[in-house]
Amino acid sequence: MVSIKAYIATRALLTIPMVLILLTFVFVIMRILPGNPVLALIGMKASEETIKSLMEQLGLNKPLWQQYFEYIYNLLRGDLGRSMIWGRRPVINEIMNRFPATIELTIGGFIVSILLGLLTGMIAGVKPYGKIDATMRIYSIFVYTLFIPLIGMIFQYVFGVYLRILPVGGRIDPTLLPRQITGLYTIDSLLTLNFPAFISAVRYLILPSFTLGLVLSGVYTRLVRSSLLEVLSQDFIRACKARGLPNRIILFRHSLKNALIPILTMMGLQFALLLAGAVLTETTFSWPGMGTFLMERIQYRDFTTVQGTIVFYALFVALISLLVDIIYAYIDPRIRY
Amino acid sequence: MRTTDLIPREFWRKIRDAGIDGYMVIVGLMIVITAVILALFAEFIAPYDPIQRVGPPVSPPSTQYLLGTDSIGRDVLSRLIYGTRTIMIVILISTVLSMSVGIPLGLISGYIGGKLDRLLSLIMDSIYAFPGLILAIAVAAVLGPGIYNTSISLAVVYIPTYFRMIRGHVLSLRETIFVEAARAIGAKDRRIMLKYILPNTLFIITVVFSLNVADAVLTEAGLSFLGLSVASPTPDWGFDLKNGQRYFLSGYWWPVTFPGIAIFLLALGFGLLGEGLNTILGKEEI
DSSP states (O other): OOOOOHHHHHHHHHHHHHHHHHHHHHHHHIIIISOHHHHHHTTTOHHHOOOHHHHTTTTTTTOOOHHHHHHHHHTTTTTBBBOTTTTEEEEHHHHHHHHHHHHHHHHHHHHHHHHHHHHHHHHHHSTTHOOOOOOHHHHHHHHHHHHHHHHHHHIIIIIIIIIISSSSSSSSGGOOOOSSSSOOOHHHHHTTTTHHHHHHHHHHHHHHHHHHHHHHHHHHHHHHHHHHHHHHTTHHHHHHHTTTOOOOIIIIIIIIHHHHHHHHHHHHHHHHHHHHHHHHHHTTTOOHHHHHHHHHHHHHTHHHHHHHHHHHHHHHHHHHHHHHHHHHHHOOGGGOO | OOGGGGOOHHHHHHHOOOHHHHHHHHHHHHHHHHHHHHTTTHHOOOOSSSSOOOOOOOOOSSSSSTTBBBBTBBBHHHHHHHHHHHHHHHHHHHHHHHHHHHHHHHHHHHHHHHHHHHHHHHHHHHHHSOOOOEEEEEEEEHHHHSSHHHHHHHHHHHHHHHHHHHHHHHHHHHSHHHHHHHHHTTOOHHHHHIIIIIIGGGHHHHHHHHHHHHHHHHHHHHHHHOSSSSSHHHHHHHHHHHHHHHHHHTTOOOHHHHHHOOOOHHHHHHHHHHHHHHHHHHOOOO
């Protein structure tokens, strides 16, 4: 029996190679792939001198191995470099300005997807192998293949233009901006007891969250279904039935809790899907998060910021997968072997 | 020759008897075949030139322009048909690329095992954990627009998927009796991998292929929606949808809706096909 602290330490150590691989991979993409990043980013029309001075400025004239070690060394110090435009601000500061918006959206999307997934998965799992089950299976394929921008625009049209009950884009009514604490407007407005701001933030959050959540809910439909089926076939459920417990109690009090454990393990990968989906959702709803930030800087050919943002995504994904595993270890003691 | 003769009779019977999974395979196949036909014969099917202005801007669907015209007066239907070709070519090239890297690596890694396997698995798992679309965005941003560059961006994303599936399958095949028998009669590793193990992974390749392509369709459309796929004026569904976005909320729904539905249908077609095949073929496998 290993203690939970030892497990966390081992798991955290395992994150190091993963992070190194991802960082190396980003480096390879940015420097070694055919196509000079400077040319790709400042355009083919640049003069010889511009290209040369820019290469020097970015350290691209040094040997590759030296560039690589400087890159890793700077990252270890938490330095993602400086932006190539607008006063050369540190990339990390700019990212931190946009990061909370993405977190808020992904949490919103996550809540919607897990609620829809639980609902549809339970409907399918309670009466398996029938027509309802088949419908839910089709549902899970259908929503997964929906194209986020299309669904987003349809929602914008129906709820924003036709029914006029929800805003079509942005994060909050600019006149109601709450004092910044966490950067998550819903949380900040609650912390400062600014209820009009809270309501505004939630109203702006609804459509993007539903768009993102709906598309990703199909994955949970299946997970919940298969996980529930497995739990329902176990002996302790038969014991519950033998004691004459009503189905509702068996389902909600005894099965669901156990069925949710395997779903947790998938949350790490699911989070990657949320982040990818968030890029499209943000672009559709002009949501000022990391995704729109990345796309803006690609357009401005701000090479260092693009690289820094991708690196930030990589670190964030590694951190989330570590966290998910730790939470899992707390909830399910079997994993600690 | 009847269509059924194209598929081995036994397989056809299995699909017919599979209930909902059979329907899924049939509907999926119909969508995919339609897309292939549109892509191959776009010149003969499309009523207009997809990159020329052929009528007044944003005219609604009518008998003359079946799906209407876009913001600069190009025929939406013709762009849709030629757009099928764009996305199918990108998908084809990227799939061939990611298969030709992912499958051999997975085969070798799973069969040989040891340090090489651990290293390759770690690399592939790390890339797999990274959000696919964002990875594709990074590669596409560096490579620039174009059909080949977009294909490479997609291929990078899907290499780990093929690798992981094949490797996992090889691990279990390696322990089977027929592989052991082959080894006992003195077959070389190379021969065992190519003649004994690879053919037995074909079913998993087919399934992973369909499900992966469903995903790749959405990723390609996403890249092109973000303006990182083929350069305009090449007809491309995601990009056309992006172009229509500005006018959509004013009520000009057709330049957005039709490419959007096309993306959805193509992804759905491959998704249904993969899902159905997975269940039908997966059952007998176990």
